[in-house]
Amino acid sequence: MNMLSLIIKREFLTKVRNKSFIVMTLLGPILILGMSLLIGFLSNMNAGEVKHIGIHDASSIFVSKFESNKEVKYINLSAMPLEQAKDTATKTMKALLYIPKVADLNDLNEKLEYISDDSPSMETIMEVENVINTEITHQNLEKMGLNVADIDKAKGNASLKLSKFSGEDSLKGINEIKIAIGSVFGYLIMMFIIIYGNFVMRSVIEEKTSRIIEIIISSVKPYQLMMGKIIGNSLAGILQFFIWGICGAILFFGVNYFFGVQPNSVDPEMIQTAQNEFGSQISLYLTEILKFPLATLLISFVIYFIGGYFLYSSMYAAIGAAVDSETDSQQFLMPIIMPLMLGVYVGFFTVINDPHGTVATVFSFIPFTSPIVMLMRIPFGVPLWQIVLSMALLMGTFFLVVWFASKIYRIGVLSYGKKPTWKELYKWLKY
Amino acid sequence: MDAILEVKDVVKTYGDYTALNSVSLQIPRGCIFGLLGPNGAGKTSLIRIINQITLPNSGQILLDGETLSPKHVIDIGYMPEERGLYKTMKVGEQALYLAQLKGLSKEEAKKQLKYWFEKLHIESWWDKKIQELSKGMAQKIQFVVTVLHQPKLLILDEPFSGFDPVNANLIKDEILELNRKGTTIIFSTHRMESVEEMCDHIALIHKSNKLIEGKVQDVKIAHRTHAYEVGILSSNVERLMVDLTQKFQVGQTDFKSLNDELKLEIQLDGKMPNELLNVLTQNGQVTHFVEKVPSINDIFIKTVSTN
Structure with missing residues (x-):
């Protein structure tokens, strides 16, 4: 049997049989769901609180214009000094x-x-200012002899209907969903790179500290061992995704079925009438989601996941080989986590404002950030050549990094004792 | 000489440091070869090169006359000084995995494992994790894993460290049996008594250079001092000493004996033993007459300290 597949099999089985893997796979979705519910609950709890604001209006012109709502209650204190x-x-x-x-x-x-x-809060200030300014404007207009009601009537009330050149209608607010979906995928990739990269690193350190490494690499090449480790762990990660994906799909189609959506057959009039009904609103968004480049998104997700994960986990493996214990690894982990964080921030701040702007485009080509940034861009529609170029760059860099990583790995696994410096790591590259 | 392994002018450097400086060795087929040297001499570097863990900067290694290549992995069994197994993996599974990595088929590996587990009476350990075993037990597994694929060449780095005397003996017997069946064995060790006891060839590496190589017998002959330990019961010690010092260098020594005799160490200085015997018998009763054969330990210490 091929050595690489033997190693992959062992790494995969070791990972999958691990209790923490099983627990994470089962608990992960529940935890995420619980977290979102908790956040929702907490923000609602805050919203449920009614703020009381007293108003002392010496002229009594404005006080009647403030209307209490369920968040703010205005109380007229003008009568007292x-x-x-x-x-x-x-x-x-x-x-x-x-x-x-x-x-x-x-x-x-x-x-x-x-x-x-x-x-x-900003919201409160704006509301108060708004009420007062509106009233001042009204009074001014009246002073000038203009009829306020006429002016209100004369005001334009146009709003944009969003559509694409292809003729499809877009829904307002769908951008937020695109951002959300892109962010979820980008974030997932980052989390997985960090979590599974750490698994790879820990597994390397374990082999090193248990000293079995010397026996293994007297049988196989260090490069094979490293790749087997990376692939085996990634398969475990993909399995975990797959399980979650199935759960998600069941949930998605369950909701879909419940609210009764017919994919690709939404009547525009129905959109109008359904606007106010919550259930129909959801069905509307679900329909829109189905219109996303879902296939592109999913395929890209898998490719970027694998590419990004391979790229980073080979660095994690090299670090694991260079150090004797996990505590020593911190210093070397910094430069790995930085580009990941950068990817997420660029994604959140730039892609959201301008998905096809220069910054977002450039970062979606740089291999260290592209898995995150490009995935965030894809829901907004990215030309195929950009995706292909970015993937090609990712793969190219991956091979380069693996080559460097395996050099460090080869030396590192047999070096015990002191924690190497950056300079020493550089020297190892030349051995 | 039929050499199973030939090391030719191997140089290994780590940056500016030279670990092996043009080392050549011949390891005869079927022998037990002691690879000696102080810590940091370059033994482990050499062993790692033979195991293809690292590559030499220059030089050549021939196994059975062929340049060493990945296909030779199955011919070599290696037990590193720092023992290690996957702590959380089950014994049987782990041994199977390691044997398969060496190139054994799963069925063959199982068969061999069964043989060894029965031989060492450790069948019940199959489903145990290494971390549940004692250090000595884990060492046994380590040994089994090393020899499982029936290598032609067995490289054992400090094989007896970590074993209690009973188990050390058990493993020693297994090693000797493997050797009788034709396995060539390379020992790397500091324990000179086991070298003395088991090895028929030795090589001494010191400061990256090979200083000594050859049959134990030949090495000892090359390092013989032609000194004799002598015990004599003499009534006229003064005359004896005068006679002896005329021809030989004489010194005091000590050895275990039942008599209360004079114990001397005498250097022959190119003369024959019989000449010494003649002088001795003329002056008293000889109770002890033995050539002082240098031990491997003496040779080791002398060579290392003079270089």
């Missing part, structure tokens, strides 16, 4: 809004006071 209002507000309310009486409403600028011990 300012000092008393302040007193009352400190004791029972979040804040006091003080609107002084002025001859000309335009003089109000900088005279309005929001008195509170905590700084208000």
Whole structure:
């Protein structure tokens, strides 16, 4: 039997039989689901709290314009003197809004006071300012002898309908979903590279500290052992994905079936009427998701996952070979994690603003960030040549890095004792 | 001489450091070869090159007259000084895996494993993990794993370290039996008594150079000092000493004996033993007359300290 496949088999079985793997595979989705539910619950809990804001409006022009809602309750304290209002507000309310009486409403600028011990959220400030400014505008318009109702009527109310050159309709808000899906995939890749890269590293360190390495590499080439380790672990990772994918698909089609979506046959009128119904809204988005370049996305995901994982895990293997224990590895891990983090941040900040901008495009070609950045871009539609070029660069770099890594690995697995320096690692490359 | 392994002018450097400086060795087929040398002499470097773990900078290794190549992996069994097995893997599974890596088929590996497990009475360990075994037990497994694929050449680095005397003896007997069946064995060790006991050829490597190589007998002859240990019961010690010192170099020595005799170490200085005997018998009763044969240990220490 081929040595490489023997090693792959052992690495795969060792990983898959490991209790922590089984637990992670089963608990992973539950944990992720639980986390999202918890986050949702926590943000809802915050939203459920009603803020009380007192208003002392000396002129009584504005107070009636503030409408309480379920988040903010406005209380009119204009009847009492300012000092008393302040007193009352400190004791029972979040804040006091003080609107002084002025001859000309335009003089109000900088005279309005929001008195509170905590700084208000942007949302609150904007809302308060908005109410007051609208009223000032109204009053000004009336002073000029214009009819407010007419002006409201005259206001334009156009909104963009999004579509593509291919003629398909797009849904507003679908960009957010694209971002979400791209981010999830990009993030998954990063997490997997870090987690499985660490598995590879730990497995190398284990062989090194248990000293079996010398027996193994008297039978096979260090390169074979390293590749077997990387491939075996990646297969375990793919298996884990596969299991999660099946769970996800069952969930997806379950939801789909529940809300009754017919893929690719959405009636535009139905979109209009369904807009307000929650269930139909979901079905609408699910339909849109089905229109994503799903096949491209999934295939790219697998390729970028494997490419990115191979690239990074060969570096992890080299580090594992260079050190004697996991604690020594920190110094060398930094340069590995940096580009991964960079990929995620570029993805989150640049791709979201401009998926096809220069920064996003360049980073989706650089092999160390491309698995993450390109995946985030793909939902927005990326030309095929870009994907192919980026994958080719990734694979090319992978072979280069593996070549370097195996040189370090070859020397490192037999070097015990002191932690090597960067300079020594460089020297090993030349042996 | 029919050599199973020939090392020709092997040079190995690590950066600026030279681990092996043009070392050549011939390891005769069927012998037990002791590879000696102080720590850091280059023994492990040489062994790793023979095992194709590392490549020499220059030089050649021939196994059975062929340049060493990956196909020879199955011909060599190697037990490194630093023992190691997968701690969390089951004994049987692990041994099978390692044997398959050597190139054995699964069936053949199973058959051999069964043979060895029965021979060493360790069948019940098959499903145990290495971490559940004691150090000595793990060592036995290590030995089995090393010899499982019936290599022609067995390289054992400090084979007896970690064994208690009973198990060390057991393993020694197994090694000798393998040797009788035709396996060539290379020992790398510091334990000179086992070299003395088992090896028929030795080589001494010191500071990256080979200093001594050959049959144990020949090496000893080359290092003989022509000194004799003599015990004599003499009534006239003064005359004896005068007679002796005229012809020989005489010194004091000590050895175990039942008599209360004079114990001397006498250097022949190119004369024949009988001449010495003549002088001795003229002056008293000879109770002890033995040539001082240098031990491997003496040769080792002398060679290493003078170089």
